[in-house]
Amino acid sequence: MTTRRVVVCLDMKGGRVVKGVKFEGLRDVGDPVELAARYEAEGADEIVFLDVSASSEERKPLLDVARRTAERLFIPLTIGGGIDSVDALTAALRAGADKVSMNSSIVKRPELLTEAAAVAGAQCVVASIDAKREGGGFRVYTHGGKRPTDLDAVAWAKRCVALGAGEILITSIDRDGARTGYDLELTRAVADAVGVPVIASGGAGQASHLADAFEKGHADAALLAGILHDGHTTVRALKAELGKAGVDVRKEAA
Amino acid sequence: MKAALFDFGAGNLHSLVRGLAQLGVDARIETDAKNCIGADLLVLPGVGAFGHAAQRLAPAREAVKQALVNDQPALGICLGMQLFFDSSEEGAGQGVGFIEGQVTRLTGKHVPHIGWTPVEGVPTEMYYAHSYACRPKDPAVVKAWSLHDGERIAAIVRKGRTVGVQFHPEKSSRAGLQLLGTLIREVTS
Numbered sequence: 220m221t222t223r224r225v226v227v228c229l230d231m232k233g234g235r236v237v238k239g240v241k242f243e244g245l246r247d248v249g250d251p252v253e254l255a256a257r258y259e260a261e262g263a264d265e266i267v268f269l270d271v272s273a274s275s276e277e278r279k280p281l282l283d284v285a286r287r288t289a290e291r292l293f294i295p296l297t298i299g300g301g302i303d304s305v306d307a308l309t310a311a312l313r314a315g316a317d318k319v320s321m322n323s324s325i326v327k328r329p330e331l332l333t334e335a336a337a338v339a340g341a342q343c344v345v346a347s348i349d350a351k352r353e354g355g356g357f358r359v360y361t362h363g364g365k366r367p368t369d370l371d372a373v374a375w376a377k378r379c380v381a382l383g384a385g386e387i388l389i390t391s392i393d394r395d396g397a398r399t400g401y402d403l404e405l406t407r408a409v410a411d412a413v414g415v416p417v418i419a420s421g422g423a424g425q426a427s428h429l430a431d432a433f434e435k436g437h438a439d440a441a442l443l444a445g446i447l448h449d450g451h452t453t454v455r456a457l458k459a460e461l462g463k464a465g466v467d468v469r470k471e472a473a
Numbered sequence: 474m475k476a477a478l479f480d481f482g483a484g485n486l487h488s489l490v491r492g493l494a495q496l497g498v499d500a501r502i503e504t505d506a507k508n509c510i511g512a513d514l515l516v517l518p519g520v521g522a523f524g525h526a527a528q529r530l531a532p533a534r535e536a537v538k539q540a541l542v543n544d545q546p547a548l549g550i551c552l553g554m555q556l557f558f559d560s561s562e563e564g565a566g567q568g569v570g571f572i573e574g575q576v577t578r579l580t581g582k583h584v585p586h587i588g589w590t591p592v593e594g595v596p597t598e599m600y601y602a603h604s605y606a607c608r609p610k611d612p613a614v615v616k617a618w619s620l621h622d623g624e625r626i627a628a629i630v631r632k633g634r635t636v637g638v639q640f641h642p643e644k645s646s647r648a649g650l651q652l653l654g655t656l657i658r659e660v661t662s
Contacts, residue, residue, distance in 0.1 A: 221590040286487060289491070290488075293643060293645070295641075312485055315487045338525070339521065340522045414582060415585060416583055439583070472647045
């Protein structure tokens, strides 16, 4: 059985982690390379760097960060934010990313998914979808959740997979930062509709939320950010709780 | 020990180079596979798509095959392992053809297979990211299997001094690097 993954997301801007991240004994660590390595040591299964820079100028240091991270990180690294062409995707992979996540750029030009999969293989291509509950369904938003589209999240997820995405990262805008649990209905609707792995995102507050995302939401992976960064809990503690609850998580080397 | 990695031009080689360095293996990157022949270890890394990689490998294909027949120690990771075989459903062109068999699409519910999966005889899970798997004609070359969605996947193959792994040991944390070291020792000693 493939185990359920715990994915740690770091928001970056100008080559630094933007939200303060506190580790025990350390007040604030803003260096993404250092942080990624620490989360690996804690038992994270995967790291995501999401670049929230407003301009391409501000985004420039990202590839250098990816390069330095790949030299120290021995778990998969996904990079997202501002990747809008095959060239940008290839540059991210060459720099050290194992996977690339795309969001607004694929809504604007869906064929980008097909082009990306042809070059890198579907397993490197993550379609990131931000969705909000509206009128009994889930509407897709772009540009960091600011711009509504006419797309339904489930239909869009299916189309992304048909075009070449090898994984879906589904974020609930309603739950993002709320720590009240993932939107299980949204997660399950997407996970049941596609044949690729699905990463649940938005709303994690405690271990039981992750267990629910896996068992009730049918997700393959669960993404975390805030509750780890503010020292509220650790990956190791969460995975220990998940293990006790009967969730199949990765064993660490003795 | 000195290893030579054949770069097909598609993806991240940094983790593998650094992982090898941690194991005391000094790796250089070559864009012509012929230049990898004669190294202590020839490495076909695991990133990209089969058709593109086969095309890049084509001019050196026969020479590489001959080297493997002549006991050149070699390691293939993911796509690199698949390139030891004859051909793939993923794309046109030929693999090295050192191990007889085809590479075909996974048949389970979830394709690609992405995540940490147990490998027979290995104490911890290893990280997989693939849509295609090797189907050796001679099952005896398979040294360990993994199970994904009820389908058996050749996880580790070995023939002569050539070893291939379908998972990514360089992405499987500390346990992955340890296993990588063991496999390299087996084919080089």
